[in-house]
Amino acid sequence: MRPFISPEIICRYHRFWHSGRICLAMIFALLLIHLTQIPHGVWMMVTIVVVMGPVSHVGGIKGRAKQRFMGTILGALAGLFPMLIPGFPFWLFMIWIVAWVGASSYYALGRNSYAALIVGLTLVIVTGAGVVDLQPAIWRTTNVIIGDVIALVFSGVFAHRxxxxxxxxxxxxxxxxxxxxxxxxxxxxxxxxxxxxxxxxxxxxxxxxxxxxxxxxxxxxxxxxxxxxxxxxxxxxxxxxxxxxxxxxxxxxxxxxxxxxxxxxxxxxxxxxxxxxxxxxxxxxxxxxxxxxxxxxxxxxxxxxxxxxxxxxxxxxxxxxxxxxxxxxxxxxxxxxxxxxxxxxxxxxxxxxxxxxxxxxxxxxxxxx
Known part of the structure; x- marks a missing residue:
């Protein structure tokens, strides 16, 4: 069975189809946020743009989403860890953040550079620059993961392989x-x-x-x-x-x-x-x-x-x-x-x-x- 739109047309005008996929994903995310009233939903849309924006191929989006997912989980755990310990000193909290950001910056020049960069970015997002608040941190992490899933799903719409x-x-x-x-x-x-x-x-x-x-x-x-x-x-x-x-x-x-x-x-x-x-x-x-x-x-x-x-x-x-x-x-x-x-x-x-x-x-x- 021939596809509805030939792969050649998608490849020849891949910028047009790429833009359309991101727009559809953003519409879906906006509707989801509006209907569920999920807190901090802006991070869902940010994730969609960051994951899908620079690459249009299914393979590229999968790899980028995988790295973002791994970086998000690791960064979120690193950010939530001091919040879950009662009486965690603020000075030690700052050293903890700076150490993780420094490590992510070091490995950002390596093979899984995007995942390392997301670790540091997620850590800063979750901790809120030192404001210890567990509930917003969990919602930010959840929104990033949902955004990853949406990006993966919509990468298969008029897929550019x-x-x-x-x-x-x-x-x-x-x-x-x-x-x-x-x-x-x-x-x-x-x-x-x-x-x-x-x-x-x-x-x-x-x-x-x-x-x-x-x-x-x-x-x-x-x-x-x-x-x-x-x-x-x-x-x-x-x-x-x-x-x-x-x-x-x-x-x-x-x-x-x-x-x-x-x-x-x-x-x-x-x-x-x-x-x-x-x-x-x-x-x-x-x-x-x-x-x-x-x-x-x-x-x-x-x-x-x-x-x-x-x-x-x-x-x-x-x-x-x-x-x-x-x-x-x-x-x-x-x-x-x-x-x-x-x-x-x-x-x-x-x-x-x-x-x-x-x-x-x-x-x-x-x-x-």
Whole structure:
């Protein structure tokens, strides 16, 4: 069954959906406070904004809510402890607060930084800057916990999953790789402005993918184990494509060698087709089927040697090596992606029946950023 709103729409306009989720959570909290007349309900709304505000992915919100919950409990216990002891000296009470705030500040620069920060913040909220009052402290703690639960529940409304966002970013990069390489195959070079736009889009998406690694792990995504390796391999592919684009044949004879190598053109077209299939499979299903990214460079080298018996032309050999290197990188990228065997009766839908440079570059302007 298809979802009511496709994950792609949620990912592409994730800021809009993120804002809507927080607004719905705030409306629910306001109604709950109004109907129950719960004391100190403002801390419930503060918790919702703090937990949901900086992150939009389900995995990020879960991790943040977990840390806030742990920090709240520990901070509340630390704050309530001196209140529960009759005759606790005020000077010792102040030392207790300062020691806990200092410890939370120290660990706030570590791994669970948010939880450590919340310990100190909750401690100050519960103790009320030294005003010993048990009942408000308990209500503040209760409101923070309720706010955590509300944030977790509403994070599943039109859920923005890092898994889907990462997958569509990967698909966008594969599409741009295909467009970039296709321009070399069809002898229709892209303008410099188009090249900068494509390369800039790929680099920006790679940075976003790097930032999604932590939410991926929390969502137990199938991309999480090899996520960093996939990003690194994409960077290598991008570098190779730039080298292929910048490679120039330094002699007229070398240029003729490349132009009349029909087998090279055929292999490049096959490689474009495989790149297109890889893009469509990731875009539609998030997994790939069995493929073979082989590039028969030996036969091409033999043909060049036969045609250049009296003159050594280096550039065509380097150009062939770069294409072979690209096929090897694509194969390594394919090995890192999750696999699936597609049944014969489940053909892939054609995502883009005819990708022209203009259409593709137009799409590249509205990537999932």
């Amino acid at each position: 890092a898994h889907d966002h990462w997958r569509y970013l990967l698909a966008e990069n594969l599409r741009d790789f295909m467009i970039f390489y296709k321009a070399q195959v069809t002898d229709m070079p892209l303008r410099e402005s188009h090249i900068e736009k494509l390369l800039g889009g790929v680099k920006e998406r790679l940075n976003i993918m790097r930032g999604l690694q932590a939410p991926l792990r929390r969502e137990h995504s199938i991309y999480s184990p090899n996520g960093n390796a996939v990003i690194a391999e994409q960077r290598r592919i991008l570098s190779t494509l730039e080298l292929i684009q910048k490679t120039r044949v330094f002699s007229e004879k070398g240029h003729r060698c490349i132009v009349f190598l029909h087998q090279l053109r055929r292999q490049k077209k096959e490689l474009v087709g495989k790149m297109d299939l890889l893009y469509q499979q990731i875009y539609q299903h998030g997994v790939v089927s069995s493929q073979d990214f082989q590039f028969d460079h030996l036969s091409l080298v033999k043909q060049l040697r036969k045609s250049d018996e009296n003159e050594h032309v280096l550039s065509p050999f380097g150009y062939i090596w770069l294409n072979r290197h690209l096929s090897e990188q694509l194969n390594r990228l394919y090995q890192l992606l999750p696999k699936r065997d597609y049944p014969q009766d489940e053909p892939l839908e054609q995502v883009e029946k005819s990708v022209t440079h203009e259409d593709a570059l137009g799409k590249a302007g509205v990537d999932l950023k």
